[in-house]
Amino acid sequence: MVNVAVLGYGTVGAGVVNVLMTNADMITRKVGTEVRVKYVLDLRDFPGTPVEDIVTHDFNDIANDADVNVVVETMGGLHPAYEFTKQALEAGKNVCTSNKELVAEFGVELCELATKHSVNYMFEASCGGGIPIIRALNTSLMGEKIEMVSGILNGTTNYIMTSMYEKSVDFATCLKEAQDLGYAELHPEADIEGHDAQRKIAILSSLAYGKHISYKDVPCQGITQIDTTDMAYAKKMGMKIKLLATSKVTEDGVWAMVAPKLVGPDMILYAVDDVLNAVYVEGNCLGPAMFYGSGAGSLPTASAVVSDILDCAQNLHTTVKKDITDELLPLLPLDDVKNTFFVRANDEAKVKAQFGEVEMIRVNDDEFGFWTKEMTEKEFKEKAKAAAIISFLRRG
Amino acid sequence: MVNVAVLGYGTVGAGVVNVLMTNADMITRKVGTEVRVKYVLDLRDFPGTPVEDIVTHDFNDIANDADVNVVVETMGGLHPAYEFTKQALEAGKNVCTSNKELVAEFGVELCELATKHSVNYMFEASCGGGIPIIRALNTSLMGEKIEMVSGILNGTTNYIMTSMYEKSVDFATCLKEAQDLGYAELHPEADIEGHDAQRKIAILSSLAYGKHISYKDVPCQGITQIDTTDMAYAKKMGMKIKLLATSKVTEDGVWAMVAPKLVGPDMILYAVDDVLNAVYVEGNCLGPAMFYGSGAGSLPTASAVVSDILDCAQNLHTTVKKDITDELLPLLPLDDVKNTFFVRANDEAKVKAQFGEVEMIRVNDDEFGFWTKEMTEKEFKEKAKAAAIISFLRRG
Numbered sequence: 001m002v003n004v005a006v007l008g009y010g011t012v013g014a015g016v017v018n019v020l021m022t023n024a025d026m027i028t029r030k031v032g033t034e035v036r037v038k039y040v041l042d043l044r045d046f047p048g049t050p051v052e053d054i055v056t057h058d059f060n061d062i063a064n065d066a067d068v069n070v071v072v073e074t075m076g077g078l079h080p081a082y083e084f085t086k087q088a089l090e091a092g093k094n095v096c097t098s099n100k101e102l103v104a105e106f107g108v109e110l111c112e113l114a115t116k117h118s119v120n121y122m123f124e125a126s127c128g129g130g131i132p133i134i135r136a137l138n139t140s141l142m143g144e145k146i147e148m149v150s151g152i153l154n155g156t157t158n159y160i161m162t163s164m165y166e167k168s169v170d171f172a173t174c175l176k177e178a179q180d181l182g183y184a185e186l187h188p189e190a191d192i193e194g195h196d197a198q199r200k201i202a203i204l205s206s207l208a209y210g211k212h213i214s215y216k217d218v219p220c221q222g223i224t225q226i227d228t229t230d231m232a233y234a235k236k237m238g239m240k241i242k243l244l245a246t247s248k249v250t251e252d253g254v255w256a257m258v259a260p261k262l263v264g265p266d267m268i269l270y271a272v273d274d275v276l277n278a279v280y281v282e283g284n285c286l287g288p289a290m291f292y293g294s295g296a297g298s299l300p301t302a303s304a305v306v307s308d309i310l311d312c313a314q315n316l317h318t319t320v321k322k323d324i325t326d327e328l329l330p331l332l333p334l335d336d337v338k339n340t341f342f343v344r345a346n347d348e349a350k351v352k353a354q355f356g357e358v359e360m361i362r363v364n365d366d367e368f369g370f371w372t373k374e375m376t377e378k379e380f381k382e383k384a385k386a387a388a389i390i391s392f393l394r395r396g
Numbered sequence: 397m398v399n400v401a402v403l404g405y406g407t408v409g410a411g412v413v414n415v416l417m418t419n420a421d422m423i424t425r426k427v428g429t430e431v432r433v434k435y436v437l438d439l440r441d442f443p444g445t446p447v448e449d450i451v452t453h454d455f456n457d458i459a460n461d462a463d464v465n466v467v468v469e470t471m472g473g474l475h476p477a478y479e480f481t482k483q484a485l486e487a488g489k490n491v492c493t494s495n496k497e498l499v500a501e502f503g504v505e506l507c508e509l510a511t512k513h514s515v516n517y518m519f520e521a522s523c524g525g526g527i528p529i530i531r532a533l534n535t536s537l538m539g540e541k542i543e544m545v546s547g548i549l550n551g552t553t554n555y556i557m558t559s560m561y562e563k564s565v566d567f568a569t570c571l572k573e574a575q576d577l578g579y580a581e582l583h584p585e586a587d588i589e590g591h592d593a594q595r596k597i598a599i600l601s602s603l604a605y606g607k608h609i610s611y612k613d614v615p616c617q618g619i620t621q622i623d624t625t626d627m628a629y630a631k632k633m634g635m636k637i638k639l640l641a642t643s644k645v646t647e648d649g650v651w652a653m654v655a656p657k658l659v660g661p662d663m664i665l666y667a668v669d670d671v672l673n674a675v676y677v678e679g680n681c682l683g684p685a686m687f688y689g690s691g692a693g694s695l696p697t698a699s700a701v702v703s704d705i706l707d708c709a710q711n712l713h714t715t716v717k718k719d720i721t722d723e724l725l726p727l728l729p730l731d732d733v734k735n736t737f738f739v740r741a742n743d744e745a746k747v748k749a750q751f752g753e754v755e756m757i758r759v760n761d762d763e764f765g766f767w768t769k770e771m772t773e774k775e776f777k778e779k780a781k782a783a784a785i786i787s788f789l790r791r792g
Contacts, residue, residue, distance in 0.1 A: 019539060019681045026606075027539055030719055124536070130682045132536030139535070140520070140528030143415060143423055143702040210422075268688060271667030276684075285415045286526045286689065286699040288672075292664060293685035303682040306539040314717065321710065323426055 015302025411698025
C-alpha cells in the first residue's frame with residue numbers, strides 16, 4: 001500500500017483524487033500495490049464528496065503520519081507550499097507538485113533536499129500540463145545534447161491567439177471570451193504578460209542544458225500589444241502568431257526569451273492551436289522532436305501528477321536521477337541575440353535609410369510591413385528607432 | 397564502467413557508436429560512469445575506422461565476456477538476432493534493440509526471459525525511430541487508460557504521400573525519387589505495403605492496452621493504390637492522405653488497422669509531413685497527446701537505442717517494469733469496425749440507390765466523390781459493391 005496525501009483540493013488536487021480513483025484497478029495491477037489517498041489537506045470541508053472523511057486542516061497530521069509515502073502539493077503559490085514541501089521531504093516523504101512558481105523559485109534546493117533524504121521531488125505537471133516532457137528530458141533524452149527548446153507553454157494565450165486569428169477580433173474581446181469560457185482567469189496578468197511561460201521555459205531549459213536558469217533572467221514579453229493588424233499581416237503571409245517560450249544554444253552562448261513570434265507552416269508548432277500546448281526540442285543526434293497535449297485542465301494536469309506519484313511509488317526510498325544543479329547558466333544578453341524581424345512602419349524614406357530596399361507587404365493603406373535581414377537585437381533596436389517604426393514581431 | 401557490444405555495424409549500429417562517442421563526456425557525467433563500446437560484431441572488418449580494433453566475427457567472444465553488460469542488437473531480421481538475444485539475456489546481459497521484426501514476433505518471450513535473469517530487453521528504437529514513445533507508454537502514461545493510438549509510423553510512405561500531394565505527381569515517380577534520395581529501399585515492399593507500420597502498431601498497442609496484439613491480426617493496406625486523383629480530391633477538401641497505423645478501444649472491442657486515410661487540419665497528424673513520424677495517443681484522463689520526431693535515420697534511431705543503453709546502465713541487474721504479457725487481445729473483426737468512407741464513383745443512380753442523396757465533389761468530368769454516413773465495414777463493402785464504386789478511402 002502506498003499512501004498519498006493531497007495538499008489543496010482545488011482544480012488539480014481534485015483531479016488527482018479523481019484519476020487515482022477512476023484508474024484504481026489498473027494502477028494497483030501495474031504498481032503491484034494499492035495507491036490510496038489517505039488525506040486531503042484544505043481549509044474547507046467537502047461534505048457529501050468522496051473525500052469527506054479524509055479531509056484535514058492540519059498539515060502536521062500528514063507530516064507526522066509515518067504511513068504517508070507521497071505528498072502531492074497542488075496548493076500553488078510560494079507559501080506555505082515551500083514550508084510544507086520542505087517538512088515533507090525532511091520527514092522522508094516523496095513530494096509531487098504541479099506548482100511551477102515553487103519549482104522555478106526553489107526547485108534546485110528542494111531536489112537537493114529530496115536527494116539528501118533518499119526520496120524524490122517530482123514536478124512533471126509544472127510544465128505543459130499533461131505533456132510528459134519533464135520525464136522525457138530526464139530519461140529518454142538523457143544521452144542527447146539539447147540545442148533548443150521552444151514551446152507553446154500557456155493555454156490561455158494560445159487560445160486568445162487562435163481566436164484572434166480565426167475570428168479577426170481584437171485582444172480585449174478574445175480575452176473576455178476566454179474568461180467567460182473559463183480558459184482565462186479573472187486576473188489574467190500571469191498568463192497574458194508571459195510570466196507563466198517564463199517560469200516554465202526556465203524549468204525546461206535548466207533540465208535540458210544541465211545548469212540552472214533563473215526565470216528572472218529570461219526576457220519576457222506578453223501578447224497584450226498584438227492587434228488585429230498584426231493578425232492580418234500574419235494571415236497574408238500564411239503565418240500565425242504564437243507566444244513562444246524559447247531557449248537556444250548558439251556559438252555565442254545560450255539565450256532565452258518569451259515573446260509573441262511569427263510562425264510559418266514549416267514549423268510544427270504552427271499546428272498547435274486553441275488551449276493545446278507543445279514543446280519542441282532539438283537534440284544534437286535526435287534532431288527535431290515535439291511533445292504535444294493538453295497544457296492545462298484538471299484531469300490532464302492531474303494525469304501528469306499521477307505519473308509522478310506512480311514513479312515515486314516504485315522508488316519510495318530511491319532518488320530517481322535527474323540532471324539538476326544550482327550552477328547558474330548565465331544567459332546571453334538580449335541585445336546580442338540574433339533574429340529576423342517583421343516590422344510595421346509608415347515612413348518609407350526612413351525605413352530605406354535604415355534597412356535598405358525592403359519587400360513591402362500591405363494589409364491597409366496606412367502602413368506597410370517588411371522582413372529585416374538577420375541582425376542582433378541591439379542593431380535592430382537602433383535602426384527601428386531611427387526608422388520610427390510602428391511595431392515589430394520576431395520570427396519563431 | 398559499462399561495457400557495450402554492438403551486433404551489426406550497419407546504419408543504426410554505426411549510429412549508436414557515433415552517438416556514444418560524440419556525447420561521451422556528458423553521458424559519463426550523467427550516468428556516473430563511462431559507457432564504452434567494447435565489441436562490434438559484424439561479418440566485415442572496418443580498417444581505418446574508430447571500431448577497427450574492436451571488431452569481432454564471433455558472437456561467443458561477446459557472450460562469454462563477463463564484462464559486457466549491455467548488448468545492442470541492430471542486426472535486423474529474425475535470425476540469428478533471436479538466438480543471439482536469447483543467449484545474451486541468458487548470460488545475464490541487458491539487450492537493447494531497434495529490430496521491430498524481432499520485437500513484434502518474439503518480444504513477449506524475450507521480455508520474460510530478461511525478467512527471469514533480472515536484466516532488461518528494451519526496444520525504444522523499434523517504433524518511431526527517435527521518438528521517445530515506448531518509454532512514455534511504460535512510464536509517463538502508466539496511470540492512463542489509453543483509448544486510442546494512431547501513428548504515422550513509416551517515414552518512406554509519409555515522404556511519398558507528402559511528395560505526391562505537393563508535386564501532384566504519381567506514385568511510381570515519387571517512389572523512384574524516394575529511392576534516389578535514400579528514403580526508400582530498393583525493395584520497398586515492407587514500407588509501401590504497410591507491413592513495417594503493421595508491426596509497429598502491434599508493438600505500441602500491446603504496451604498501450606496491456607495485452608498482446610499479434611501483428612498478423614492487424615488488417616493492413618499499403619499506399620500503392622493511391623493515385624493523383626485521390627490527391628486532387630484530398631486537396632479540394634483541404635485534407636491530406638496519410639498512411640495511418642491505428643488501434644482504438646470501442647464499446648464493441650478493440651480494433652486495429654493500417655490503411656491510407658483522409659486527414660483534415662483538425663487532426664494534429666495532418667501537420668506531420670515528409671519523413672517525419674508521429675504517434676497520437678488518447679488517454680482517459682490525459683486526453684489527446686502527440687509525440688513527433690524523426691522516424692528513421694542513423695542518428696535519430698541510434699539516439700533511441702542510446703536512451704535504452706543509459707536506462708540499462710542505471711538498472712544493470714534490475715528489470716525495469718513494463719506492462720507486457722502473452723495474454724492475447726483478440727481484435728474486433730474488420731467487418732464490424734465502424735467508419736465514414738470517402739468514395740469515388742461514376743454511376744449516380746447506383747450510388748443513390750445504395751447511399752441515398754450524397755453531396756458530390758468533383759475534380760474531373762469522369763467521376764465524382766462523396767462521403768458516406770458512419771457504417772460498419774461490412775455494410776459499406778456490400779453497398780460499395782452494389783454501387784460499382786471506383787475506390788474508397790477511410791476518414792482518419
